[in-house]
Each structure stands twice: as C-alpha cells, then as structure tokens.
Amino acid sequence: MYNRKQDAKPQVISYDRVKSYMLWLIERYGDYSAKTLLQKANLLFKDDKQFNEPALEYLKERGIVDDRRYAERLTMSLSEKNIGANKIKEKLYAKGLSSQIINECVSAIETSDKDYFEKALILKIRKFGEEPIEDIKVKQKALRHLISKGFSYSIANKVIGYSADDDY
Known part of the structure; x- marks a missing residue:
C-alpha cells in the first residue's frame, strides 16, 4: 500500500554529508556542545564514523561550535532559575563540558x-x-x-x- 523506504538505496556517508548534518542540527535546534554533536553524528552515521571528527574539527575551527560560548549561555540561563551552583555544575557536566570551562563559568556568575x-x-x-x-x-x-x-x-x-x- 505504501512505498517502503527499504526499496531506496542507502545514501553514501561522506565528509560533506556529516558536516551538513551537524550544521543542520545547529541551525535547527541552536547551540550544542562538541561532545553532544559528536554523539549525535556517531548515532546517525554508525556504519562509518571516519568523517565525524574531521567535520566537528572544521566547525570548531570556524567558530561555529564553541564549548566556552555554549557553557556561558547555558550558565546564564540556569543561574536565572531557582537552583544553586552545584546543580548548575551538574547540568554542565552532563552536557560533556570540561571541568575547567565549568569552573570558570560558574565562578563568573555574579551571585552572592x-x-x-x-x-x-x-x-x-x-x-x-x-x-x-x-x-x-x-x-x-x-x-x-x-x-x-x-x-x-x-x-x-x-x-x-x-x-x-x-x-x-
């Protein structure tokens, strides 16, 4: 009754395809940490992961993916809620950010x-x-x-x- 996608031949995994997928995620849903973006790419392109890290490095070099910027935005957003510094750190760790970036961002919060x-x-x-x-x-x-x-x-x-x- 319906055409199944099984009949369609699988798309070839290439560097440009992985890069465009990562860009699409960022455009569609906003900022991501590098670790989260890599996990999503590894999940979708699990058959051939050789292009995932080079595509991520390309985005980092261009400043499209920046863990520090992402951590600062997320920290400011979380600091406006009724949660403490330890919970903010926990949420940042869950996003896969480094402890150095987390400590700098949490200490930059101007709350007493x-x-x-x-x-x-x-x-x-x-x-x-x-x-x-x-x-x-x-x-x-x-x-x-x-x-x-x-x-x-x-x-x-x-x-x-x-x-x-x-x-x-």
Whole structure:
C-alpha cells in the first residue's frame, strides 16, 4: 500500500554529508556542545564514523561550535532559575563540558550567598511553608530537597531555620 523506504538505496556517508548534518542540527535546534554533536553524528552515521571528527574539527575551527560560548549561555540561563551552583555544575557536566570551562563559568556568575539564600528560601516556602521547620523528619526532607537543587548545606540549613522576623 505504501512505498517502503527499504526499496531506496542507502545514501553514501561522506565528509560533506556529516558536516551538513551537524550544521543542520545547529541551525535547527541552536547551540550544542562538541561532545553532544559528536554523539549525535556517531548515532546517525554508525556504519562509518571516519568523517565525524574531521567535520566537528572544521566547525570548531570556524567558530561555529564553541564549548566556552555554549557553557556561558547555558550558565546564564540556569543561574536565572531557582537552583544553586552545584546543580548548575551538574547540568554542565552532563552536557560533556570540561571541568575547567565549568569552573570558570560558574565562578563568573555574579551571585552572592544572599542571592542563593533568597532562591533557596523561595523553594522552601513553596514546598514547606513560611514557618521555620521544627519536626526532624520534615527538616531532613527539606534539607535533602534543597541540597538536591544545588544549594550548599550551610545555606539550606539557614533557610530551614529562617523565619520572617529574622534578618539574613
């Protein structure tokens, strides 16, 4: 009933085809880290991977793929959300970026402990209410929640004991 694609002969894998695929991904979906782009190319062109790395190197040389630029954009985007520095680092590691780039980008974020305290307080109030937490089990649950969102133990502990009457 329908024409099957099995009848079509497979396309030849070439350097230009791999390069155009990577460019298409970037144009269509935006920036990628070099590692992610290489993984996608390896997945599609798994039969012949010899052109994947040279095509990626071509894009790096031209400045189309730049891990530092990608990390800076992603860091700025993540810093606007209610998450801590540790969670931002975790998400950047998951994208395949080097630890040097990650540390530089996270240290460049202009947020103080007070900013992180306010972000953590928003999360605590949203989930556990405004009053200081006294119950040990709820306190442990709140600590786990805030630490999993990337906040340090000291900030999470301050937020849990914070009441509206206190000054930060």
